[in-house]
Amino acid sequence: xxxxxIILTENIPGLGAEADVVKVRRGYARNFLLPQGKAYEVTxxxxxxxxxxxxxxxxxxxAELNEAEELSRRIGKLKVVFTLETGETGKAxxxxxxxxxxxxxxxxxxxxxxxxxxxxEHPLKTxxxxxVSIKLHHDVTAKFIFQIxxxxxxxxxxxxxxxxxxxxxxxxxxxxxx
Numbered sequence: 763x764x765x766x767x768i769i770l771t772e773n774i775p776g777l778g779a780e781a782d783v784v785k786v787r788r789g790y791a792r793n794f795l796l797p798q799g800k801a802y803e804v805t806x807x808x809x810x811x812x813x814x815x816x817x818x819x820x821x822x823x824x825a826e827l828n829e830a831e832e833l834s835r836r837i838g839k840l841k842v843v844f845t846l847e848t849g850e851t852g853k854a855x856x857x858x859x860x861x862x863x864x865x866x867x868x869x870x871x872x873x874x875x876x877x878x879x880x881x882x883e884h885p886l887k888t889x890x891x892x893x894v895s896i897k898l899h900h901d902v903t904a905k906f907i908f909q910i911x912x913x914x915x916x917x918x919x920x921x922x923x924x925x926x927x928x929x930x931x932x933x934x935x936x937x938x939x940x
Contacts, residue, residue: 764788768801769808771815780822781815830899833873837896837904842866846889848912857885858910863894867906886910 765785770778774795778784783804786795795801802808844862846854860880867875881895889910896904 766791767804768795769804769812769815770795770801772800774800780819781812783812827899827901830902833871833898834896834902834904836871837867837906840867840870840906840908842870842906842908844908844910845913846887846910848889854887854889854910854912857887858892859885863906863908866908880906 764787766788767783767785768791770780770782770784773779777786791801791803796803802811844858844866846856846858848854860877860882863880863882864875864877867873875896875898879897881897886892889912891907891909894906894908896906898904
């Protein structure tokens with residue numbers, strides 16, 4: 763398989779990050795990476811530009827790390843309560859999923875977090891306090907603590923109100939038509 767070395771100019775999932783020198787197949791480089799401006803061919807001139815790309819990558823990574831740490835502090839201070847409908851036995855009818863956590867965090871903080879970054883083995887159906895880890899950066903993990911409370915139970919309606927008695931129910935004879 764013919765391959766060639768290229769220098770990436772941006773992050774490409776599964777291939778590498780900015781300023782990485784990687785080996786890829788010639789067709790992938792020639793038909794996609796080079797025309798899109800996502801990579802340069804490795805030459806003497808481009809190797810000199812590698813220092814500029816590494817500096818750009820370092821500043822971007824530092825900014826991402828600072829942003830992740832700030833978001834982690836904000837998530838740590840957040841107090842959130844979810845309410846679930848529960849039955850007579852205390853079992854919840856619904857559950858709190860990663861998508862519910864993402865929606866609530868977006869409403870409270872204004873930041874969009876990918877639901878795949880939330881470490882949740884299974885949807886939460888029990889009431890009480892729960893702690894969930896959120897991977898914001900490969901070096902930063904936030905602990906999100908929230909409570910799940912049952913919805914307030916309604917007071918029972920007075921007897922006779924809303925009940926249908928035998929006398930009030932109309933009687934219709936069933937007819938078989940063939």
